[in-house]
Amino acid sequence: MSAPPAGDLLTLDAAAQNLLFRAARTANTFTGEPVPDEQIRAIHDLIRHGPTGFNSQPLRIVLMRSVAARQRLLPHLSERNRAKTATAPLVAILAADTAFHEHLPRIFPHRPGIKDRLDADPAGREAQARFNAALQIGYLIVGIRAAGLAAGPMAGFDPAGVDAEFFPNGRLRSLLVVNIGRPGPDAWADRLPRLAHDDVVRTV
Amino acid sequence: MSAPPAGDLLTLDAAAQNLLFRAARTANTFTGEPVPDEQIRAIHDLIRHGPTGFNSQPLRIVLMRSVAARQRLLPHLSERNRAKTATAPLVAILAADTAFHEHLPRIFPHRPGIKDRLDADPAGREAQARFNAALQIGYLIVGIRAAGLAAGPMAGFDPAGVDAEFFPNGRLRSLLVVNIGRPGPDAWADRLPRLAHDDVVRTV
Numbered sequence: 001m002s003a004p005p006a007g008d009l010l011t012l013d014a015a016a017q018n019l020l021f022r023a024a025r026t027a028n029t030f031t032g033e034p035v036p037d038e039q040i041r042a043i044h045d046l047i048r049h050g051p052t053g054f055n056s057q058p059l060r061i062v063l064m065r066s067v068a069a070r071q072r073l074l075p076h077l078s079e080r081n082r083a084k085t086a087t088a089p090l091v092a093i094l095a096a097d098t099a100f101h102e103h104l105p106r107i108f109p110h111r112p113g114i115k116d117r118l119d120a121d122p123a124g125r126e127a128q129a130r131f132n133a134a135l136q137i138g139y140l141i142v143g144i145r146a147a148g149l150a151a152g153p154m155a156g157f158d159p160a161g162v163d164a165e166f167f168p169n170g171r172l173r174s175l176l177v178v179n180i181g182r183p184g185p186d187a188w189a190d191r192l193p194r195l196a197h198d199d200v201v202r203t204v
Numbered sequence: 205m206s207a208p209p210a211g212d213l214l215t216l217d218a219a220a221q222n223l224l225f226r227a228a229r230t231a232n233t234f235t236g237e238p239v240p241d242e243q244i245r246a247i248h249d250l251i252r253h254g255p256t257g258f259n260s261q262p263l264r265i266v267l268m269r270s271v272a273a274r275q276r277l278l279p280h281l282s283e284r285n286r287a288k289t290a291t292a293p294l295v296a297i298l299a300a301d302t303a304f305h306e307h308l309p310r311i312f313p314h315r316p317g318i319k320d321r322l323d324a325d326p327a328g329r330e331a332q333a334r335f336n337a338a339l340q341i342g343y344l345i346v347g348i349r350a351a352g353l354a355a356g357p358m359a360g361f362d363p364a365g366v367d368a369e370f371f372p373n374g375r376l377r378s379l380l381v382v383n384i385g386r387p388g389p390d391a392w393a394d395r396l397p398r399l400a401h402d403d404v405v406r407t408v
Binding site: 020021022026037039040041042044045051054057059060061063065066069103107108128132136138139141142146148151175191193195197199200201 | 213214215216217220221223224225226228230241242243244245246247248249250251252253254255257258259261263264265266267268269270273307310311312332334335336338339340341342343345346347350351352355357359370379395396397398399401403404405406407408
């Protein structure tokens with residue numbers, strides 16, 4: 001194992017590296033401090049610039065602000081995720097819009113043939129929606145941290161149940177549920193091990 | 205349309221916001237300046253901290269350093285992607301490891317049952333590998349920009365052809381090809397329109 005690389009190979013300064021990656025952690029508890037709509041708007045305004053295939057931007061974000069909405073969500077979460085989700089200041093369902101191509105005349109106007117091709121290929125469209133929305137979730141988690149907040153992404157939920165409850169017309173597919181707020185007491189355990197460079201990167 | 209939100213709702217400073225999102229662009233031309241292994245190592249060392257489901261970290265990165273490797277890749281790219289890929293200082297295939305669960309005893313040791321469950325579910329495992337690797341590609345694009353470099357992600361390629369050529373044992377699935385380097389002359393056209401907050405975010 002070689003030593004970790006020197007930080008000065010990066011342009012991003014150390015404080016930002018820490019804020020976004022090195023010191024940032026997935027939070028399991030949160031303070032009661034609210035996350036206002038203005039902050040979500042600022043996060044979106046930052047991360048919407050991130051690239052997606054054909055500029056397709058299929059990520060959709062559903063904020064659970066009402067008590068009633070959160071109560072509809074909780075039964076679809078795995079048991080270990082319910083308590084933290086019940087008490088997080090803000091919970092969002094992150095979903096892929098399988099009809100993202102309807103926006104292409106506005107967001108990718110110079111190649112109109114792509115919309116027609118996608119119109120005829122619902123399966124390919126859903127795969128593209130899922131992939132590009134997942135990319136955007138990567139940007140979003142970085143953006144939540146850029147706002148000084150912690151994200152608590154959770155894959156432990158029943159996507160079919162969430163989709164039936166929140167997206168009955170079948171257009172959106174839930175990908176992840178994320179709690180958002182300031183970390184509370186004992187918000188995390190020790191960081192889990194990460195794969196080493198040589199486990200991940202190879203050269204041909 | 206409301207005015208864009210004030211930048212001070214974010215903790216990340218304006219220079220970093222510009223470097224990673226607001227001024228960063230997908231590059232289509234590159235200078236000849238090489239991208240050394242040390243810089244890729246520094247990028248990996250930053251973004252490996254990003255969260256994934258079950259800490260699964262399924263993203264694999266194959267760097268095309270040899271002329272021969274690049275020649276093997278080019279025929280699988282769409283025609284419009286060939287010239288820029290032939291001249292980029294570094295090209296990487298980004299892939300999902302469908303056998304990521306083999307690492308779980310090391311990277312997610314406290315819940316050993318998950319590896320057994322995934323062992324018996326290749327289809328679910330591939331879906332998880334694709335989703336979490338796509339999340340990590342989001343982190344990687346941010347990380348490439350954090351190194352002061354431009355990324356040129358390309359979905360226009362034949363995944364089956366790339367997989368047969370580079371991953372004949374069937375374990376990895378190519379998700380994206382990305383050119384990496386410093387932007388060259390006329391590296392991009394005007395930025396394409398982004399969806400507005402109210403197109404993307406709703407509250408229930």
